[in-house]
Amino acid sequence: MSLDNPLTVLYKEIDGSKITTDVYLPHSDSSSPQKYPVVIDIHGGAFMLGHSRMVSMPQIKDCLERGWIVLVPNHRLCPGVDLLEGPMRDIRDLLAWVYDGRLDAYLAGKGSHRADLDNVAVFGTSSGGNLALSLGFDVPRPAKAIFSLYGAVNFADPAWKAPLPHIAAILPKLEESFLKKIYDEVPIPTDSSVSLEGQTESGASKGPDFSRPRDAFAFTQIATGNVISAIYPSGEPGGSDPGYEKVDPVKNISVDFPPTYIVHGLADTMVPIEMSRALFKQLQDKGVPSGMTEVPGEEHTFAMKMEVGSKTWWLQREGFDFLEKYIGRGPV
Template sequence: MAPSYFRAVYKVVDGHEIDVDVYLPQVATSTPKKNAGHPIIINIHGGAFMLGSSEMVNKNQVQDCLDRGFIVLAPNHRLCPGVDLLDGPMRDCRDCLDWIHNGGLHRAVSSETSDPYPLDLGQVFAFGTSSGGTLALGLGFEVPHPVAGIYDMYGPCNFSDAFWTSEVSQVAVKLPPGLTEDFINQVYAEKPVPIRGGVSLEGQAPGAPNFSEPRQAFAFTQIARGSVFKAIYPAEDWAKVDPLRNISPSFPPTFIVHGTEDVMVPIGLSQELYSALVKNGVECGMEEVPGEGHTFAAKMEVGSRTWELQRKGFDFLESLVKRV
């Protein structure tokens, strides 16, 4: 049975609410720190910054975190291209982090339950898959309260790499004929900018893409053409959004998991990120998952080898809590 949650609003933009799903562990669950509050993990969905929603996070991973005593937050964010990467998804996730530190989560939890849920605001972590991994990394720089640790599951980085302007043939062959620019560009007229859209590109939602829906057709077309970042961040000021360009000795401890057969986000990009972390003396780790592609988060079975390998990321975050 999927874990239960309640929904809270962490931000309002032009009168439109942006929400977050809040999962609470059992009150009886012992927290990693004696006599302290629950640590918090922000779990950000994938979808190439253009698709997906909070409902699409892997519920088995959520339950794993709950069993460890974490409060889990799965935020929605505005989807590109109606807003760009920096001012939309990245800004929203950073505002969710601010909402936590400014008492928003405490108020939301207090209004939903009579049980005590003390929060440890010194132990807020971030986790994300695919584009969510990038957004999780974005909570480690240019924020007032960087997260205490990050688990990045095959998130894009190094946005100036030639890969990001190269055609992805495996996606191109799946595009149906007859997708016109007028049809796919309907996404630019969506008001308000949506916070939920279609399938999750990194595999957290079942079902094939629906190319009769402009947003899904737009996203897959950009991936196929190698024009994702041109579509979502035309300014190309990579220093503001690229995690690789923002690694420093003060960057939060980070763990990376990536499949060796990933063609949507090549593992070499994560290897570059890991090398930068090591070079800067950041506490870090990386697990390369044999034989897995970009969508393995959806297909992995609890107890499988892949499941156990990716759990090392949560082990890493939990170890950061226990040492404090």
């Protein structure tokens, strides 16, 4: 299977939004069905940007070489739906779709690959790291192991309200009425044509297009320190979840939380490394098998830019080695 041409299947439809996942299959010469561990890979984008093709292809290749089936899902994008009822609900429904046997039903007509439902793991970058961690709590059956790369957590930290001048510096003057056009998007979109990293559908890094309301809105919220209030207004004072108890992994670590690994860049200016350190402390305090790698010199979204074989490549790969300890390798 070519990395440029994965299988794609609809796993959910709600209020007109058709939500798909890409499916990457490891090499197999078998003519009879064989079980492979499943790994879900969730894209980043501040919950407002990106889609399933905007992930690191070298990471997917690494997973396939370990004999894992890789699912890269889309989810509905905020702010037309909030974090809990949109992205988080969709990713949890994907996990249920796998556990309910619907991935296997889809694969039955595609060859010998079958899902090993005893070995399902998840990883994600940035907002995708938050969504990966959400498969460890408030679900009937959690993922077996989790890997968060600079995930968005610890929402009560004042750093989430801090403006980011280096992002504001790239913004043109934008009218509020133009930004609000994002709320006119019906049905709720599940993809945007640019990622937080600036990567476009073609793979080129052209950066955001501020003539599009979604790009303009998302980067404005990032620049002004309003991401969390934009994607989860229930967490604001007077809202229904002022403590972020329903959406913040830091508030939901228990002794039964799945084994979890964290990788975060020391030079991250968008999600400060202290966020992940707070999560790691919670994991340690609860006795959850866990680990954390701090990557020198790396900014946010480095997974999209790292070179295979670089020091950063080998450091972040420790997260995949951690997953392998719990889900094993497939029959490659």
